[in-house]
Amino acid sequence: MYTGNDELTGGAEQALEWVDASTLAVEEKAGLRRFVERFADRTFYRDDEATLDEWGAEALVIYPRSVTDYRRVLAFVEPEAEVVAVFEAGTPAHQDDPELPSREYYIGLFGYSGAEDLMPRLVTERHRLLPVAYVPDTGESTLGVLGDDPTVYEYNVEDLLEVLRSGAPIEEGLQRAFDSYAAMLAAVTSIRVIDF
Numbered sequence: 001m002y003t004g005n006d007e008l009t010g011g012a013e014q015a016l017e018w019v020d021a022s023t024l025a026v027e028e029k030a031g032l033r034r035f036v037e038r039f040a041d042r043t044f045y046r047d048d049e050a051t052l053d054e055w056g057a058e059a060l061v062i063y064p065r066s067v068t069d070y071r072r073v074l075a076f077v078e079p080e081a082e083v084v085a086v087f088e089a090g091t092p093a094h095q096d097d098p099e100l101p102s103r104e105y106y107i108g109l110f111g112y113s114g115a116e117d118l119m120p121r122l123v124t125e126r127h128r129l130l131p132v133a134y135v136p137d138t139g140e141s142t143l144g145v146l147g148d149d150p151t152v153y154e155y156n157v158e159d160l161l162e163v164l165r166s167g168a169p170i171e172e173g174l175q176r177a178f179d180s181y182a183a184m185l186a187a188v189t190s191i192r193v194i195d196f
Helices: 012-021 028-040 051-057 063-071 115-127 157-165 181-186
Strands: 083-087 105-108 129-134 142-146 152-155 175-178 188-193
Touching: 012 028, 028 181, 028 188, 051 063, 063 181, 129 152, 129 181, 152 157, 152 181, 175 181, 181 188
Parallel strands: none
Antiparallel strands: 083 105, 083 188, 105 129, 129 142, 142 152, 152 175
């Protein structure tokens, strides 16, 4: 969520400096470095605390540290564009059927505002399941974090709501996708800027 602050954007060299200066664990830094090096020709950005707080208030969400700790180091690429990402084969976020197109995800911090978002918003509020990436239009796959657990889970919102309606614990509707937000970015193999 870019705010126009030049200290929050930079090229690959600057992004690698952010990663190296962070207090993240070595393996987390390695994942972010992999992402930066894979897309070295892009503009990178990170979030600051004030922006995270402001955006969370607007989206009616308190973003957990399991996401914000990473996004304060490195959020994503191309801060002023609509970008979708594809994940590497072998991950739950990848479409493994060669007959179907690759799943393209928006990556970011999302909240809920309209009446149509009531049930997913209740899932976020009651279970602290926060979406961090989703497949636009189809809704076939969403990636999210559960509270302060850094693990990124893959789920289908409609299927998850059915699990909850049945009285089963939320975990039964989630599939482990990545160990963390950093691991998620490390698994991005391609990005595409959407032209409107």
